[in-house]
Every structure is written in structure tokens, then in C-alpha cells.
Amino acid sequence: MTTPVVDFVKKYIESKSTRLHMPGHKGKSLLGFEAYDITEFDGADVLYHAEGILRESMDNATALFGSGRTVYSAEGSSLSIRAMLYLAVLYARSKGERAHILAGRNAHKVFVMSASLLDFDISWLYGEADGGITQCTVSPRALDRSLSEMKNKPTAVYITSPDYLGNVADIEEISKVCKRHGVLLLVDNAHGAYLNFLPENRHPMHLGADICCDSAHKTLPAITGAGYLHISQNAPDIILHNAYKAMSLFASTSPSYLILQSLDILNKYLSENYRERLSEYCLAVKKLKKRLCDCGIASLDGEPLKITITPKKFGYTGVELSEYLSEKGMVCEFYDPDYVVLMLTPENGVDVLDKIYNALSCIPKKAEITEKPPKFASPRVKLSVREAIYGETEKIPVSESLGRVFAGFNVACPPAIPIAVCGEVIDGDVIALLEYYGEDKCEVLKN
Ligand SMILES: Cc1ncc(COP(=O)(O)O)c(C=O)c1O
Structure with missing residues (x-):
């Protein structure tokens, strides 16, 4: 497995060239790694128009993950999720439809933020376990039931698996259900990049997902910000062909080459033992x-x-x-x-x-605490996420928020799972959850 990006930067450092380009540190060390921090100049390739070293490196990653196309993210899964959802919207529009995503309610806040950017409709899937907002494992049977009941099928199903607690959905069966109903399967696999390397491959690309994101930095030895967008070789052509465009729509035009080198060397590391x-x-x-x-x-x-x-x-x-x-x-x-x-x-x-x-x-055991977390709330939707995000807002005490329209994104990370979604009407269940998780104020639309 080659390491073209790492090799290029090493040679550049050895050439002792005068750096008449960004970044402004010019390779001089304040922290120790600045020499390795370069930008997209001649020979260094361009991340989302990749034809040189970055293309070769991403081809290596594509082979490693067995996808149709794997694209690097220097901005974690957050960027890949926005791109993944853009691709779903693009696909819906190519069929003359408005995009509609059926999503597990434990979606990370970037999913909801993407709805404000991309203006797709959302329906929520709730899990069967009662473990608070972090638990929402969707079973293939429940998904099948939901899809069968929907007269107009959604564009895609969106599953977060593994979740923050390590629960894993049955992606293989879920993907079969999605195929039967003719909908795409998108997986937030931020916590599961390593699943590709288990003796029995459990990565979503191997189990039938159309698109997924991974945070390489969460479970593989990569630096913070390193991530992937993977597109299956079985995904519709319009999705496969627009992967770079999707990423560049939301990404910085100055990707970190420290992160790109980390992803590059990772290919070699992961393909050895x-x-x-x-x-x-x-x-x-x-x-x-x-x-x-x-x-x-x-x-x-x-x-x-x-x-x-x-x-x-x-x-x-x-x-x-x-x-x-x-x-x-x-x-x-x-x-x-x-x-x-x-x-x-x-x-x-x-x-x-x-x-x-x-x-x-050796921790001393005490009597069991029996208090259970409240279940996910399923509040009434008053406005779409996009409509709510442009409204004028105010912060009020949770205890005075009954009946108001939730308008916040500011969910603490981890786990960054919205208790209520922008545009939903706050009810007693939402208040119980906000109080349980220690929130005393919330952002709502002004009356
Ligand atoms: C389930 C899930 N999805 C997406 C993200 C965002 O990933 P990143 O921090 O790599 O942008 C996180 C971050 O913790 C997450 O837990």
C-alpha cells in the first residue's frame, strides 16, 4: 500500500524550498508539526478535484473499504453527513421528487442542521428500548412495518449505528428491507470505521448501505478531524458521480494536510497486520x-x-x-x-x-438506583427545521417552555442528540427529558 501524500510532504520538507505560499507559519515550528502542514499547491493535488497524490491515496482507501468510492474528509463525519444528505436530495430531485428522510430519532445534531441547509422532510423512527435519548436501535421488522405503512415512500432511511452507547443495528437486514421498498440506506457510521477490519466484516459498505460516513479519528489511529464518505458500488450513478461535488459544497477550501497525511498513512497501517x-x-x-x-x-x-x-x-x-x-x-x-x-x-x-x-x-457496591430515563418524546411538528431556523428566538427557562416552538441546535456534544428538534412544539415529555439531562434553559421561537 503506497503513501503518496506522506511521501510528497517528506520530499517537500527535504527540498528546503522557500515557502512563498500559505500557511503563514512557513514551516517554522511553534508546536513541532508545522513543517508538515502544507496547502494545495502544484503537485500537492486538490482534495475534491483529485487527480494526483490525493487521488492515489483515496483509491487506496477505496480498495481498503471495498466501496465504489471513498472520499476523505478533513472535517470529520460532520462534513460527510452533510454531503451524504445532499446526495440523497440530489437523487430525489433527479426523480422529480421532494427529498424525504426516514431517520432514527437518535440522529446526531448535524443531521438536523443539514435539514436546515438542504430543506428535506423528516419522519422519525423510534427504537423499542427505553434507555433515554441515546438508545434508539431500529429493528428491520419495525422498519419494514413503517415503510409498508407509508403511501409515499421516503427517499432514504437514515440509521445511526453504532450509536454512542455501542448498540449496533442489523444493517444487513435493514439494507434488504430498504431494497425491497426501493429506498436508499444511509448510515451514520461515525463510530464504526473499525468494523471493516473485524474478522467478520461488519462495516455498512459490506452490509448493503448505499452511503455512509466514518470518523476515522474516533476508532482508528488517525488524528482528530479525519473522516471518510463512502459510496457503495451499487449506489445509483448520480450519487457515485457527485461524491466530490457533495463534499466540496460544504468543505473548507483549505483542507488540513496534517489530517490528509494521517488518512494516507492509515491505509498502510490498516493493510499490514x-x-x-x-x-x-x-x-x-x-x-x-x-x-x-x-x-x-x-x-x-x-x-x-x-x-x-x-x-x-x-x-x-x-x-x-x-x-x-x-x-x-x-x-x-x-x-x-x-x-x-x-x-x-x-x-x-x-x-x-x-x-x-x-x-x-474494588468499587464498593451500593443499593441499585431504580430511576429510569424518560423515553424519547415524539412532539408535534409545527414548522420545518428550515422554517424554524430563520425565526427570531429567545432563551427561556425549561419550566416555562410548555407549548412553545423549539428552535435550538445547541445540544452538548457528546452525545449531541437533539431532545427536541427545531420546529417541534415542546410538550411535557420534552420538558421531562430536558430536565432529566440537566438542561435548565432552552431556545424557542419568539411568540
Ligand atoms: C453518531 C455521531 N455522528 C456524527 C458525529 C460527528 O462526527 P465528527 O466529530 O467526526 O464530525 C458524531 C460525533 O461525535 C457522532 O457521535
Whole structure:
């Protein structure tokens, strides 16, 4: 596997050329990496008109993921999600239709923000589990039922899998349902880039999705901001042919070459003995989950690189357990009242697994906390996201918001899952959720 971008930058540094181009640091070091930070000048290619080193590097990634076209993002999955939804809108318009997306309600806020940019209609799918706003695994049967009941089929189904807790939807069966109903399948696979390298490939490109995004930086050894947009070789031509255009519509015209080099070297790293290392590490994490379970520390049965602890079972809230781990020198990815999420990769090494076990196995157990999170609300829609986003807004106490039209995007990340969506009428269920997750103010349209 070649590393054309890394090689080009290395040669450029060695040439000691005078940098009469951006960036303004001119390769002089304030932090140590500036020499590697170049821009799109002659020979360095142009990310979304790629014909040289970036094209070669993205071809490598395309082969690695077995897609019809894999395109780099230097702005994470956030950029790829906007592009993915633009492609769905383009596809709908090519058929003379207005775009309509049937989406799992636990969609990341970028999905809703994209609706304000692209003006598509949304219908929501709700999961069956009652685990608060982070849980919304859609089953193929429930999806089939929803699609069968819809007289006008949506353009696409949009699934977030894995979710923030590591729950994985049955993408293979979901894709069959989508094909049967003649709708596209889009997957927010931000948390699942590594699924492509498991002994049994569980990546959405392998399981029948038409388009998906991955954040390489979340689960692979890439730097923050590194991501992909993958288009399946079976996707409609209009989607395959417009991938670069879709990305360039929303991306900065100055992509970070630090991130692009990270993605470039990753192709080589992942094609060497990564699959074996990952497989061994997943087994080690599985053993740790079992050992923790044996001493009363319960966790969800989700994807292999996440340990999602359910601490209320042994007497702690997620907030308390996260504080405890922090005192032991461990910083976890996410916590809320009900869960603590530990994200692991082979780069953590096996010693870390022992450290986690040693810290958790000696935690004094207390009486179970039985309070459950409220279920997802399904409020009435008053305005489209796009209509609501242009309205005049004000911030008011949640306790005074009953009946007002929600107009905010500012959801804390993680998990960045909107409790109410712009344009929805705040009801008692929304208030219960906002209060449960500690929000005391919310943005609403002015009356
Ligand atoms: C499910 C999900 N989708 C999309 C994103 C956005 O990804 P990125 O931060 O790579 O832009 C996130 C970020 O946490 C996420 O959790």
C-alpha cells in the first residue's frame, strides 16, 4: 500500500524550498508539526478535484473499504453527513421528487442542521428500548412495518449505528428491507470505521448501505478531524458521480494536510497486520467485560471496542462513576445519569484493560438506583427545521417552555442528540427529558 501524500510532504520538507505560499507559519515550528502542514499547491493535488497524490491515496482507501468510492474528509463525519444528505436530495430531485428522510430519532445534531441547509422532510423512527435519548436501535421488522405503512415512500432511511452507547443495528437486514421498498440506506457510521477490519466484516459498505460516513479519528489511529464518505458500488450513478461535488459544497477550501497525511498513512497501517491485532484486542476486551460482569459491574452487550457500563445497577450514577474513574487517572468518553462509555482501541494496549479492571472491581457496591430515563418524546411538528431556523428566538427557562416552538441546535456534544428538534412544539415529555439531562434553559421561537 503506497503513501503518496506522506511521501510528497517528506520530499517537500527535504527540498528546503522557500515557502512563498500559505500557511503563514512557513514551516517554522511553534508546536513541532508545522513543517508538515502544507496547502494545495502544484503537485500537492486538490482534495475534491483529485487527480494526483490525493487521488492515489483515496483509491487506496477505496480498495481498503471495498466501496465504489471513498472520499476523505478533513472535517470529520460532520462534513460527510452533510454531503451524504445532499446526495440523497440530489437523487430525489433527479426523480422529480421532494427529498424525504426516514431517520432514527437518535440522529446526531448535524443531521438536523443539514435539514436546515438542504430543506428535506423528516419522519422519525423510534427504537423499542427505553434507555433515554441515546438508545434508539431500529429493528428491520419495525422498519419494514413503517415503510409498508407509508403511501409515499421516503427517499432514504437514515440509521445511526453504532450509536454512542455501542448498540449496533442489523444493517444487513435493514439494507434488504430498504431494497425491497426501493429506498436508499444511509448510515451514520461515525463510530464504526473499525468494523471493516473485524474478522467478520461488519462495516455498512459490506452490509448493503448505499452511503455512509466514518470518523476515522474516533476508532482508528488517525488524528482528530479525519473522516471518510463512502459510496457503495451499487449506489445509483448520480450519487457515485457527485461524491466530490457533495463534499466540496460544504468543505473548507483549505483542507488540513496534517489530517490528509494521517488518512494516507492509515491505509498502510490498516493493510499490514491490523486485522489480527484488532481481533486479538476485541477478544481481550470481551474477556474484561466478562470479568467485570462476574464481579457485578454490568455493561451493555454492544460493539466490541466499547464498554458501556450501566452503573445504576450497582448503586452509582454515570456522573459519579465517571468522577471515580477520573480520580484513578482515567478519562472516559461519555457519561450521563445512566451510562459510562469507555472507548478502547488496540492503541490502548492490554495493560489498560487490567487498570480498568483493578479500578472497577474494588468499587464498593451500593443499593441499585431504580430511576429510569424518560423515553424519547415524539412532539408535534409545527414548522420545518428550515422554517424554524430563520425565526427570531429567545432563551427561556425549561419550566416555562410548555407549548412553545423549539428552535435550538445547541445540544452538548457528546452525545449531541437533539431532545427536541427545531420546529417541534415542546410538550411535557420534552420538558421531562430536558430536565432529566440537566438542561435548565432552552431556545424557542419568539411568540
Ligand atoms: C453518531 C455521531 N455522528 C456524527 C458525529 C460527528 O462526527 P465528527 O466529530 O467526526 O464530525 C458524531 C460525533 O461525535 C457522532 O457521535
